[in-house]
Amino acid sequence: MDAGLIPAKLFECQVAESRPVGAYRQLALVAPEIAYLAHPGQFLMARLAGPALDPLLPRPMCVHDIDSDLVKLLIDPVGKGTAALAEAEVGDRLSVLGPLGRGFDMEGEGPAVVVGGGIGVSPLLLLTRALLQRGREVRCVLGFRNRSQAVAAGLFPGAAIDLLTEDGSAGRTGLVSEPLPGCLVREEGNPAPEIFACGPDAMLKAVARIAADCGVRAQVSMDTHMACGIGSCQGCVIPGPEAYRKTCIEGPVFDTRDLKWQ
């Protein structure tokens, strides 16, 4: 599997399951081709199928999990687009373009430190499964605002988990940036640890700084407003060291050294 450049297609997928995961909603879509092709960190452009013009555009959604023919989304209903997706019922059809973008590069050998903030945990579940399958040591550091969001930490299988909440209602109180440096200590004779992260901009900025300070590689999945998802509109750009980079086709996963962190 390559980390990107698998040709994407437009599908109409039926919702097979919908269930709450604390503050979030998990949808399972019948999407065998995407389930077969998608790589951890890739995303889909998804909306309710049909002629309704509001919401108008699909929303970028990570491939959260794959279970045989089912592709799962984890949705944080923050606005009208995500709310409409979260309200989709079993049997409803979604218009889905994907798989899109460049996912995580999993070729490294060092212990993986998977860092998630809020809904940013969405792509990290499939990633964690894939890393474990490759025999890599995985430690997850997951931070949430509160207990209701933190329910999503229960989705993570078979990996050591550090759980934090900002309000202290579950796990330790604090931000993921606090325990992170302690997880990056390189053991004598072992390859250096490597960070895989997704979450709010402020968290990713802290991750980039910590990675640089500790001299480890970090890959981060960036969240921007997107219209097309296929490189046409230039709406989703973020600053790189020299020029703007398109999140949709150059990302959404970037090495922190390939972005500019003000």
Next chain:
Amino acid sequence: MAVNLKTALGPLELDHPVINASGTFDVLEADTVLEEDLFARFPFAAYVPKTVTLAPRAGNAPPRLYETSAGLLNSIGLANRGIEAFIRDDLPRLALLPVPVIASVAGEATEDYGVCAAMLDGRDELAAIELNVSCPNVELHGRALGLDPAGTHRAVSLARESTSKFLIVKLTPNVTDIVEVAAAAVDAGADCVSLINTVHGMVLDPWSLKPVLGNVTGGLSGPAIKPVALRAVFLVSQAVTAPVIGMGGVTTAQDALEFLAAGASAVAMGTASFRDPLAVTGVVAGLAELMEERGIGSVAGLSGAAH
């Protein structure tokens, strides 16, 4: 009854009346991302790449997009790699498309319209040149030339002196009287007018109550602006003899039918391609059905039916 979807913009013959709007479909990127072989089966009847300027432009600070009620507000800021890179890197590849290619150019300085037109004049890959007169103009402190008839006339005259290519002028709706601006464009030598570009607008973040876009204001597109666009096409197509390309919210076959009836000879789809990159295919097929149901056999027989 067999419906004939062929249409013409002056010497440009199109297999059907639906083209893409500049800046909304990047065939070179889409061809690598989508499974579809776009070079073998290109769904639009002509291809208009993103507007290019003489010097490269980085574009505006993000965020550059926000969805509004049935619309999209954007402030991309004409990000492009410059006309030289376009001619060197993109044109040879675009020449392989099975449809006419229409370059879109804009000038940051007024004289750039002439310079860019001259640079493209000898390029056989191009069937036409579209002038985007909505680019912020340096001599006017960022005001666009296309915001008044005199500025539009200057830009078009300079381009007309520099090229014999079929010249399309893309009009902005952010003017007092778009008919007057269209007339100025045609008077200065435009062979065709396309309209409308995006409508000035802004959105506030619901919590911080500050502008969402990095550029503070932006341009509105999508179904929300269709009535504005339809009126402009209706009025302009009656006032000028040059053919009109209608755009602004075209999303369904019914929308395309209405723009043609309002007086357009072809229509362009922009924001709708973000909703579904191959939406054009359904619009073309649907248009033929809608025409058949109404006993309209050709685009020529439909164009201007509302007048």
